[in-house]
Amino acid sequence: MAPTRRQCAGPLGWLIAVLLLPALASCRSAGPVAQERPLVITTFTVLADMARHVAGDHLRVESITKLGAEIHGYEPTPSDLRRVEGAALVLENGLNLERWSDRFLAGMPKLKRVTLTAGITPLPITEDAYRGKPNPHAWMSPRLAEIYVENIRQAFSQLDPANADDYRRRAEAYRGQLRLLDQDLRRELATIPASKRLLASCEGAFSYLAHDYGLDEAYLWPVNSESQVTPQRMARLIATVRRRQVPAVFCESTVSDKVQRQVAEETGARFGGVFYVDSLSTPQGEAPTLLKLQRHNVRTLIQGLKGGS
Numbered sequence: 001m002a003p004t005r006r007q008c009a010g011p012l013g014w015l016i017a018v019l020l021l022p023a024l025a026s027c028r029s030a031g032p033v034a035q036e037r038p039l040v041i042t043t044f045t046v047l048a049d050m051a052r053h054v055a056g057d058h059l060r061v062e063s064i065t066k067l068g069a070e071i072h073g074y075e076p077t078p079s080d081l082r083r084v085e086g087a088a089l090v091l092e093n094g095l096n097l098e099r100w101s102d103r104f105l106a107g108m109p110k111l112k113r114v115t116l117t118a119g120i121t122p123l124p125i126t127e128d129a130y131r132g133k134p135n136p137h138a139w140m141s142p143r144l145a146e147i148y149v150e151n152i153r154q155a156f157s158q159l160d161p162a163n164a165d166d167y168r169r170r171a172e173a174y175r176g177q178l179r180l181l182d183q184d185l186r187r188e189l190a191t192i193p194a195s196k197r198l199l200a201s202c203e204g205a206f207s208y209l210a211h212d213y214g215l216d217e218a219y220l221w222p223v224n225s226e227s228q229v230t231p232q233r234m235a236r237l238i239a240t241v242r243r244r245q246v247p248a249v250f251c252e253s254t255v256s257d258k259v260q261r262q263v264a265e266e267t268g269a270r271f272g273g274v275f276y277v278d279s280l281s282t283p284q285g286e287a288p289t290l291l292k293l294q295r296h297n298v299r300t301l302i303q304g305l306k307g308g309s
Contacts, residue, residue, distance in 0.1 A: 038088040038159060043098045044071040045280040046139055047091050047116065047148075049289050053174040054152045058163045064101075070254040071278045072097065072224045076104045089114065089159055091152065095122050097136035114155040116148045123207045125222045136223070137277060141208035142182040142294065146175045181291055182212075185298050189213045196305045198244050200237060200269075202251040202260050205277040209297075216244075220259060224252070224278065229259045241267040248272030248304030253287075254279055272304025 040061045042048040048063035055061050064080050065071050081104070084090065090105065092098055094115035105111060122134035138144045153171035157164035197215050199206050204219040218240045220229050241249060241263065249264050250272045251257035257271065264271045275297045276287035287293035 039083075039086055040089045040091060040156075040159075041084050041087040042091045043093060043101055044069070044278060046278070046290055046293070047093060049280060050116075050139075050145070050148055050174075051091055051152050051156075054149060054156055054167055054171045056163075056166060056170055058160055058166065059156065065279070067282055068254065068279050070224055074098075074100050076100065080104070084108070084111070087111065089155060091116055091155065093117055093136060093139070095134040095136035095138065112155075112159075114151065116151045118151055119147050120144055123211060125204065125207075127204075127222045130222050135204065135207045137205045138208050139290065140206060140277065140294075141212050142178045142185065143212060144208060145178050145290065149175055149178070177291060181294055185294065186213060188298055188302060189215065192302060192305050195244070196246060198240070198246045198305075199301060200241055200246060200249040200263075201275060202255055202257065203277065205252065205275075220263070224255055234259065234263065237263055238266050241269055246305070247307050250275055250300065250304065252277050253281070270304070273300040275300060 037058065037060050040051060040055065040059050042051055042061065042063050044065045045063045045067055048061050051059075051061045062083065064076065064084070065074050084105070085108070090101075090111060090113045092101055092113060092115050094117045105113065117136075117138050120138050122136075122138065125131065125133050125135050139148055149171050153167050156167045160167075192215075198218060199210055199215050200218045202220050203224050204217065204222040205224075206215070206217055206219075209215065210217040218237055220233055220237055237249075240246075246267075247269055248271070249260055249267075249269050251260040251274060253274050253276050257274070261271050263269070276293045277297075280289065280293060281287040286296045
């Protein structure tokens with residue numbers, strides 16, 4: 001009968017096995033070691049994209065919310081809590097955007113949290129119910145996004161001083177891309193006739209973009225966490241679109257566009273398409289990064305307001 005594999009393991013076999021143990025241990029530990037980079041958690045996907053541009057390969061960056069999630073009223077899950085417990089740093093937008101994160105992180109007082117809008121003078125929401133409260137969507141301004149990047153760089157340099165020079169180089173390169181984006185958007189939006197320079201959306205998420213590029217803004221609700229379309233809000237938007245004879249209205253990817261399509265029917269405008277604001281798209285989608293998100297939004301706006309397809 002042929003010897004079995006177990007029977008063949010004589011003294012020489014055991015010696016070879018012992019000699020190979022260090023190499024095998026090294027192979028087994030390669031995976032976990034690669035995963036020992038400090039973990040940085042962001043509250044939503046747009047911030048994660050910005051942070052990854054600065055982090056390079058030195059840090060792991062993950063978003064609590066998933067692609068396509070509505071972030072204003074997000075409800076964290078137990079798996080979110082487990083992930084955050086292993087984080088070295090949490091990056092937040094601030095300006096009352098992630099009110100859920102205060103409750104979520106209340107049990108981890110030692111966890112380092114960085115507010116990326118620090119140093120930004122917020123634009124106030126002008127609707128009576130929210131008058132004086134800050135509009136949280138400052139990342140929609142390429143110029144203000146540079147402040148986000150600088151705050152990320154500082155946070156990463158404090159977390160990992162050994163790679164501070166690389167964080168500085170990467171942040172400067174990314175700021176250069178944002179400056180180029182600003183120039184491109186300014187040139188493209190300048191082609192919209194003055195009479196049509198109204199951005200009519202579901203959420204009032206474009207105040208910073210409108211402020212930077214000389215657009216007027218109208219919307220159905222100020223923030224998605226309060227996405228209730230009252231008769232007064234709807235009537236006000238309909239009246240504005242009719243008065244300005246704006247050819248197109250729009251909505252955001254994380255909310256239903258049903259009511260905005262009703263506005264289009266009432267006014268004779270057409271539904272011009274979907275904007276991305278609070279979440280990136282999938283990698284195969286139209287807005288997988290902040291830079292592509294901005295270019296998609298402006299292209300969609302121009303096509304709608306100029307009557308393009």
